[in-house]
Amino acid sequence: MGRMDGKVAIVTGGARGVGAADVQRLAEEGAAVAIADVLETEGRALEAELRQAGHEVRYFPLDVTREEDWAALVAAVLDWKGRITTLVNNAGIVNRTGITGTPLDRWNRVIGVNLTGVFLGLKHACPAIRDAGGGAVLNMASVASHVGHNDPAYAASKAGVLGLTRTAAAEYVDWNIRVNAICPGVIVTGLNAGGAHLEPWRRATPLGRFGTLEEVARLVLFLCSDEAGYITGEDIAIDGGFLAAGSARRISLEAGIDLTAAE
Numbered sequence: 158m159g160r161m162d163g164k165v166a167i168v169t170g171g172a173r174g175v176g177a178a179d180v181q182r183l184a185e186e187g188a189a190v191a192i193a194d195v196l197e198t199e200g201r202a203l204e205a206e207l208r209q210a211g212h213e214v215r216y217f218p219l220d221v222t223r224e225e226d227w228a229a230l231v232a233a234v235l236d237w238k239g240r241i242t243t244l245v246n247n248a249g250i251v252n253r254t255g256i257t258g259t260p261l262d263r264w265n266r267v268i269g270v271n272l273t274g275v276f277l278g279l280k281h282a283c284p285a286i287r288d289a290g291g292g293a294v295l296n297m298a299s300v301a302s303h304v305g306h307n308d309p310a311y312a313a314s315k316a317g318v319l320g321l322t323r324t325a326a327a328e329y330v331d332w333n334i335r336v337n338a339i340c341p342g343v344i345v346t347g348l349n350a351g352g353a354h355l356e357p358w359r360r361a362t363p364l365g366r367f368g369t370l371e372e373v374a375r376l377v378l379f380l381c382s383d384e385a386g387y388i389t390g391e392d393i394a395i396d397g398g399f400l401a402a403g404s405a406r407r408i409s410l411e412a413g414i415d416l417t418a419a420e
């Protein structure tokens with residue numbers, strides 16, 4: 158028995174990185190998974206690889222910022238499997254310029270993908286999830302949802318995702334849909350590989366390493382599965398202790414305080 162048997166999931170940005178790991182984990186646990194992404198070549202390659210391994214996955218084109226794409230995706234997935242139970246709003250982009258140096262069109266693009274894309278996903282997929290008797294939505298936020306970041310458009314969009322998550326949880330409880338978010342620290346992917354901030358970030362992380370795709374996918378799986386049936390409107394950090402203990406850890410290290418020293 159798989160933990161997602163009978164479920165039909167959409168994973169946006171599912172062609173690579175964190176999204177691809179989520180697709181694989183959900184499919185391994187028995188879900189039929191729609192890989193929804195602008196990257197057709199990568200999406201079709203992942204589809205072929207996972208089908209070869211015996212999983213039920215299919216690539217669908219989707220630009221999360223286009224409402225007509227969402228309507229077409231939901232119709233196509235219903236045509237494919239007859240129901241939708243699960244939505245992982247994972248697609249995301251970064252910008253990495255300060256407020257003064259950010260052109261308005263780039264600000265709008267980041268907000269469009271990272272925040273408006275989540276709004277459109279909820280708007281279009283949740284009626285179908287209701288029709289399936291309920292299910293779960295997982296929104297990919299970030300540690301940047303909670304603390305300042307060197308990418309203002311990204312931080313603002315990811316903070317907005319938490320507001321949307323809590324609001325959607327209240328709205329969709331009547332449809333038996335749970336809505337949660339997770340806040341990863343650094344997972345090295347195409348989004349950030351080669352970034353100058355990576356090594357300092359690793360040092361600022363109490364566990365002293367980056368997270369892995371598998372670790373994130375396991376949390377996504379849990380929150381999407383019925384095992385998380387009493388969790389909604391929540392956001393969970395998966396960040397090696399960065400948010401909760403990073404400052405205390407750095408201060409102790411800089412001050413030369415050995416927290417584990419015997420009395």
Ligand SMILES: NC(=O)c1ccc[n+]([C@@H]2O[C@H](COP(=O)([O-])OP(=O)(O)OC[C@H]3O[C@@H](n4cnc5c(N)ncnc54)[C@H](O)[C@@H]3O)[C@@H](O)[C@H]2O)c1
Nearest residue numbers: 170174175195220221247248249299341343344346347348
């Ligand atoms: N990697 C990290 O350290 C990290 C940390 C915190 C949060 N996140 C979040 O995790 C999510 C996935 O990031 P990743 O690291 O896998 O990045 P990635 O760049 O490897 O993957 C992002 C995916 O989103 C897709 N995408 C981008 N714009 C899209 C659009 N308009 N419509 C549909 N798909 C689109 C891309 O094609 C790609 O497949 C993002 O929301 C990101 O903000 C990542």
